[in-house]
Amino acid sequence: MSADLGSWxxxxxxxxxxxxxxxxxxxxxxxxxxxxALWESFAQAEDGLWRYLGYGPFADRGAFLAMARRVYLGPDIRFHVVVPKASGRAEGVAALMRTDAANGVTEIGHICLGPGLAKSRAATEAFFLLMRRVFGELGYRRYEWKCDSENEPSRRAADRLGFRFEGVFRQHMVVKGRNRDTAWFSIIDTEWPALERAFEAWLAPDNFDAAGRQRRRLAELR
Structure with a gap:
């Protein structure tokens, strides 16, 4: 049964x-x-870092900076830098985009993490902090994740973080001269409280050993 949104x-x-x-x-x-700092971080990665994004790879620093000024500072998208406290330097970006404040819906996209940040505890915490802003602070109803249907790492990441697969939009976009089928995932507000508890348990210091290895996987805690 649909929730009563008379006071929305x-x-x-x-x-x-x-x-x-x-x-x-x-x-x-x-x-x-x-x-x-972002250029220095991304320059250490292989060109595959840019495979599923609508821009890159970049021949040099100048080409990257031109893109960053155009895209990261563009209108209607709120880009965020991810700064691990271990390095104190920006090593990745993620954006809140296609935000529909009237309906309480937004999407995380343009995710690009340098090799020192990818698959790290800091990266997971960054995703959690953005999720908590969307649901806990702003009170949104729906949080979306979309990716190229062929982007298996992104699909696995969405699943690990608690997004639910909703289907594939065929020929949804043209990216770098080819058709892109887009896989859609989402989290809704009623799912957030349990996810928040799982993230907090996973991020707790006692979930990691002296070498920084996780004791329990996030999927187990969900």
Whole structure:
């Protein structure tokens, strides 16, 4: 049965306050001060980092910076840099995009993590902090994750983080001269409380041994 939304009001748009975790800081992009660090991080990755994004790879620093100014500072998308506290430098980005405040829906996209951040505890905490902002702080109803249907790492990440697969939109986009079928995933507000508890248990210090290895997987705690 549908929930009664008679008292529903439009939600605030994502703001500019940074998000602080134990291992990471997630900071909205408002200027260029992190772009050099991002270039240094991304330059250490293989060209496959850009395979499923609509831009890249880049021949040089100048080409990357031109893209960053155009895309990361573009209108209607709130990009965030991911800054692991271990390095103190930006090593990745993720955006809140296609935000529909009237209906309480937004999407995480443009995810690009440097090799030092990918598959790390800090990356998982960054995803959690953004999720908590969307549901806990802003009160949104739906949080989406979309990716190329052939992007298996992204699909696995969505599943691990608690997004539910909803289907594939065939020939949804043209990306770099080819058809892209898009896999859609989502989390809704009624699922958030259990997910929040699972993330908090996974991120707890006692879930990691002295070498930083997880004792229990996030999927087990969900």
């Amino acid at each position: 009001t439009p939600r605030p748009s994502p703001g500019l306050d940074p998000l602080e975790g134990d291992t990471v800081r997630v900071e909205p992009v408002t200027d260029e001060r992190h772009f050099e």
